[in-house]
Amino acid sequence: MRPTAQILAALGAGLTFGFGLSLSGMLDPARVRGFLDVTGTWDPSLAFVLAGAVTVSSLGYAVSRRLRAPTFAPAFAIPTGRRIDQPLIGGAVLFGIGWGLSGFCPGPAVAALSTGALPVLVFVGAMLAGMAAHRLLTRPSSARPSGADSPAR
Amino acid sequence: MGAYVPALAGGVLIGLSATMLLLLNGRIAGVSGLVAGLGRPSDPRWAADLAFMVGLILGPPAFAVLAGHWPEMRLDASLPLLAVAGLLVGFGTRLGSGCTSGHGVCGLARLSPRSIAAVLTFLASSMLTVVLAKGIVP
Numbered sequence A: 001m002r003p004t005a006q007i008l009a010a011l012g013a014g015l016t017f018g019f020g021l022s023l024s025g026m027l028d029p030a031r032v033r034g035f036l037d038v039t040g041t042w043d044p045s046l047a048f049v050l051a052g053a054v055t056v057s058s059l060g061y062a063v064s065r066r067l068r069a070p071t072f073a074p075a076f077a078i079p080t081g082r083r084i085d086q087p088l089i090g091g092a093v094l095f096g097i098g099w100g101l102s103g104f105c106p107g108p109a110v111a112a113l114s115t116g117a118l119p120v121l122v123f124v125g126a127m128l129a130g131m132a133a134h135r136l137l138t139r140p141s142s143a144r145p146s147g148a149d150s151p152a153r
Numbered sequence B: 001m002g003a004y005v006p007a008l009a010g011g012v013l014i015g016l017s018a019t020m021l022l023l024l025n026g027r028i029a030g031v032s033g034l035v036a037g038l039g040r041p042s043d044p045r046w047a048a049d050l051a052f053m054v055g056l057i058l059g060p061p062a063f064a065v066l067a068g069h070w071p072e073m074r075l076d077a078s079l080p081l082l083a084v085a086g087l088l089v090g091f092g093t094r095l096g097s098g099c100t101s102g103h104g105v106c107g108l109a110r111l112s113p114r115s116i117a118a119v120l121t122f123l124a125s126s127m128l129t130v131v132l133a134k135g136i137v138p
Helices: A003-024 A029-036 A044-065 A086-102 A106-115 A118-138 B004-025 B031-037 B046-067 B079-095 B100-109 B113-135
Strands: none
Touching: A003 A044, A003 A106, A003 B004, A003 B046, A029 A044, A029 A086, A029 B113, A044 B004, A044 B100, A086 B079, A086 B113, A106 A118, A106 B031, A106 B046, A106 B079, A106 B100, A118 B031, A118 B079, B004 B100, B031 B046, B031 B079, B031 B100, B100 B113
16 A cells, blocks of 8 residues: 555546546536436537546556556455345435436535535535435444443453 | 537546546545545545545636636526435435446446446436426526
8 A cells, every 4th residue: 555645646536537527517517407408408518528438437447457456555446246226226316316406416516616605515515414314324223232342341 | 519529528537537546546436435435534545535535626726727717607506405406416326326427437437237227227317307397496
């Protein structure tokens, strides 16, 4: 592990991501909703954002398959699950409703924090609350006797 | 036509970002997952994930410096509606293990069956929401 190199790499990747979002138009919720509005005056331009991103990202993934480990970390942390289950679909439905209502998904919302605009702060604050709520609800049951996991005194 | 070139170029940069994070740090560039990880400061990757967020927030000002103007941002929904939407996005992305970046940019690139299912589902549900919410959001 090389913590400082990892931090700088993550900072550079985040900056590239935020710059790309700004250039692409994804930071404009009205335009995102125009892309999602397939029955109205549909604006298909944002499909090119996903197309460009997935194309480059798949090249990066192909390279990673030929490497034993990433440059600054001991191993790749890539999800391996393949099961399409109820939480996956239910979560995607809920996320889609929130995305459709606001025009914001997590990346653009976090990037837009730099504007300091109140609506962005409200959205991101609520998003963090939603994440915290999920964490509380899925926390391992606290009903068992306390100290069950601690070593015997 | 003018909107397509920046959209494609922005997408390429987002793909480059995901590639950097994968090849250098071995991480998936899923913003919802990285944000949620900030709630676990004991995780050894916490500092790097925080650095990604700092970079992400610095992206629009960096664009403004180079382009001479801020990226356009029109947020039409009312504050209460934005709060409801934010809750749904936060809870839904954790329950569904990802968002547009993790499932979309990274998952589709890996042809992950879970991500393909998630992307098709959230695209359908968001499109339906936009159509049905026309009375509430302009």
